[in-house]
Amino acid sequence: MSIQLNEICKAFGRFQALKSVNLTIAEGEFVAILGPSGCGKTTLLRMLAGFEQPSSGEIRIQDKVVASAHGLTPPEKRRIGMVFQNFALWPHMNVYEHVQFPIRNHKETPSSIREHEDKRIKDVLELVGLSHLSKRMPHELSGGQKQRVAIARAIASEPSLLLMDEPLSSLDAMLRMDMRREIQSVHRKTRSAIVYVTHDQSEALAMADRIIVMKDGQIEQAGTPEEIYLYPQTEFVAKFVSKSNLVHGQWTPNGFFPDGAETGLPWTGEKISPYFKENGTYPVRPDQFELASDSTAGLQGTVANVQFQGKEFIYDIQSGAQQLEVVSPVPLQIGDTVTLSIPLQKPVKEKSYV
Numbered sequence: 265m266s267i268q269l270n271e272i273c274k275a276f277g278r279f280q281a282l283k284s285v286n287l288t289i290a291e292g293e294f295v296a297i298l299g300p301s302g303c304g305k306t307t308l309l310r311m312l313a314g315f316e317q318p319s320s321g322e323i324r325i326q327d328k329v330v331a332s333a334h335g336l337t338p339p340e341k342r343r344i345g346m347v348f349q350n351f352a353l354w355p356h357m358n359v360y361e362h363v364q365f366p367i368r369n370h371k372e373t374p375s376s377i378r379e380h381e382d383k384r385i386k387d388v389l390e391l392v393g394l395s396h397l398s399k400r401m402p403h404e405l406s407g408g409q410k411q412r413v414a415i416a417r418a419i420a421s422e423p424s425l426l427l428m429d430e431p432l433s434s435l436d437a438m439l440r441m442d443m444r445r446e447i448q449s450v451h452r453k454t455r456s457a458i459v460y461v462t463h464d465q466s467e468a469l470a471m472a473d474r475i476i477v478m479k480d481g482q483i484e485q486a487g488t489p490e491e492i493y494l495y496p497q498t499e500f501v502a503k504f505v506s507k508s509n510l511v512h513g514q515w516t517p518n519g520f521f522p523d524g525a526e527t528g529l530p531w532t533g534e535k536i537s538p539y540f541k542e543n544g545t546y547p548v549r550p551d552q553f554e555l556a557s558d559s560t561a562g563l564q565g566t567v568a569n570v571q572f573q574g575k576e577f578i579y580d581i582q583s584g585a586q587q588l589e590v591v592s593p594v595p596l597q598i599g600d601t602v603t604l605s606i607p608l609q610k611p612v613k614e615k616s617y618v
């Protein structure tokens with residue numbers, strides 16, 4: 265089921281929450297919508313679900329218009345499943361009944377599922393590891409188990425599109441990591457397309473086939489996690505996803521000459537966006553620097569702060585007027601002199617999602 269959003273705008277009174285959003289979601293694709301609070305992520309998700317009507321533009325599912333300023337196909341007539349941040353379980357229903365409900369009540373449930381309801385419920389409960397808890401009530405479940413019920417309920421009637429709104433944000437850090445694996449496994453097994461809203465960049469980088477970074481109701485950049493991470497197109501993406509350093513210097517036809525460096529240059533950057541070339545900056549993730557204490561080939565600096573992280577260190581390096589964040593396994597002390605360089609970048613791999 266391919267989904268297309270064409271020039272979608274949404275106004276709440278005079279406030280424009282979405283401004284001309286264009287997006288195509290392929291069958292089976294896992295798309296993460298990433299962006300700061302208030303950028304329009306939930307509005308976009310609600311639009312896909314059929315809870316919000318666009319002010320202008322249209323949404324097509326399998327080439328059929330399901331939403332425009334003139335009409336709206338309601339949620340129950342779209343083959344979608346939804347998982348919310350607060351689980352939204354029903355206190356009077358046990359686990360089995362939660363999974364049964366959409367099979368019985370969604371108009372779009374395939375008859376093959378309806379006719380073998382008990383088998384489908386047992387299969388779905390097994391898929392999310394809840395077979396042994398089918399008679400439990402919501403108040404008898406842990407946070408992670410509740411979230412699994414919410415996922416089981418969402419996939420029960422075999423939706424073509426699964427919408428997830430910050431589904432892990434109310435779980436603790438350990439459980440979030442486990443549930444990431446569960447969601448990846450559900451995606452592999454069901455092959456539903458997933459649109460996953462989050463403001464947690466590590467979640468988006470870890471799970472998605474494609475990340476849509478939003479800012480102020482617009483798409484700032486769309487690309488694979490590798491593209492977004494290695495080749496941000498704007499300063500906003502560079503800083504929002506993994507906090508890039510913006511090294512100042514001069515761009516020439518031969519490459520980049522950082523301010524204050526005299527040797528080991530230039531840094532090449534064929535894939536660096538024109539945005540940075542026009543602004544005289546070079547975006548470098550903290551872990552993209554190569555840090556050496558016994559070389560002079562590159563950008564010189566002094567260690568201003570050290571944070572031990574177990575496997576590696578986070579350093580603040582003072583280099584002329586700039587302070588740069590660098591992650592490196594090389595042990596150093598405050599005051600040590602270091603040199604920063606950029607190793608040749610590996611090509612970005614295409615990720616397949618079907």
Ligand SMILES: Nc1ncnc2c1ncn2[C@@H]1O[C@H](COP(=O)(O)OP(=O)(O)OP(=O)(O)O)[C@@H](O)[C@H]1O
Binds near residue numbers: 299303304307
């Ligand atoms: N029903 C509404 N009426 C008026 N304004 C709204 C309504 N729904 C959303 N907004 C506004 O639209 C903007 C986008 O909201 P949205 O909930 O989509 O953001 P978000 O990116 O999901 O934020 P968060 O991460 O905080 O949930 C916000 O400024 C919000 O206040």
